[in-house]
Amino acid sequence: MEVEIIKILYLSVHEVLEYDELRLFTALGYECYSHGQYSRPHKGSKLRPPIPEMPFDPHFADMVERCSIDDLHPEMIEDKDIIIIMHSPTAIINNWEKFKNKRVIWRTIGQSNPLVENLLAPYREQGLEIIRYSPRERMIPDYIGEDDVIRFYKDPNEYNNWIGNKLNVMAINQAMLQRGIDSNYPLFHNVCKGIPTKLFGPQNEGLPENAGLLTYEQMKNELRENRAYFYTGTRIPSYTLAFIEAFMTGIPIVSVSELFGNHPFLHQRTFEIHEIIENGKDGFISDNPVELKRYLQELLNSHDLAKEISANAREKAIQLFGKENIKNKWQKFLTNKRGGK
Known part of the structure; x- marks a missing residue:
């Protein structure tokens, strides 16, 4: 008896998260096609390696290059069983008539707000399924619900072996100064002086x-070798990719809390790190610059303390x-015939 292969069309806005989820869905036995960096999966992306297990359809890849995520060619959709849209509300709105008879899943990445929730409310009523990446998204005003909460993931066999032999504090963040309050650079700079x-x-x-x-391999090595990680968030997400990678590796994290984690001008309290880290047990949390600096210095001064925090x-x-x-959660959700509100 021939096993039915279910095809997924994955619409991406973030190549690293795309890489992780496509690898996971492929491992679960789904045939995946991406409108993103992995439309040609054998080539990989600038930030992550190829996924040779994914099928490569040159005609599909050519259509990706010709058609934006907001205006898909019907041929890209017609033979797919499940459409997963990473964040982009316009991709849902502009393509809805083309794929509304498919199973359509909105996969959030921490960028939603009341405007996005209201834009997608009519499609939710028409059957749009929603996978949230954090339970704290329930704090968004005009929240339109969820079918499940499934976080992004990291492989413990890949992000591991923290040793902390370099007496440095590290962080991974882009354009910190240009993004102003969103990345808390003034706080970062002041705390890290000296x-x-x-x-x-x-x-x-x-x-x-x-x-x-950093290259991919260099990034994993830096997480293993440096003594501590200073996490200042990137408002408005509940947590970021960098946090998951650091937390999974085991590098001790000192993080801001709700004051600096939530956006001062947006009425949604979606920051989650203070609910993930128990202060003094599996990391340190504070919005007091003096305390943040003290926590970092304590980790630099005591490898034993750092090792205890790391293990927890x-x-x-x-x-x-x-x-x-995470694989088990996705398998359970996707094998259900259709999610519900």
């Missing part, structure tokens, strides 16, 4: 903490963001 600090990521040139760009952090990271847990 502390050996490495800021990795693009568009940080000229900043005293700038340590340049990694245990919790595997519970929340571990690949197998």
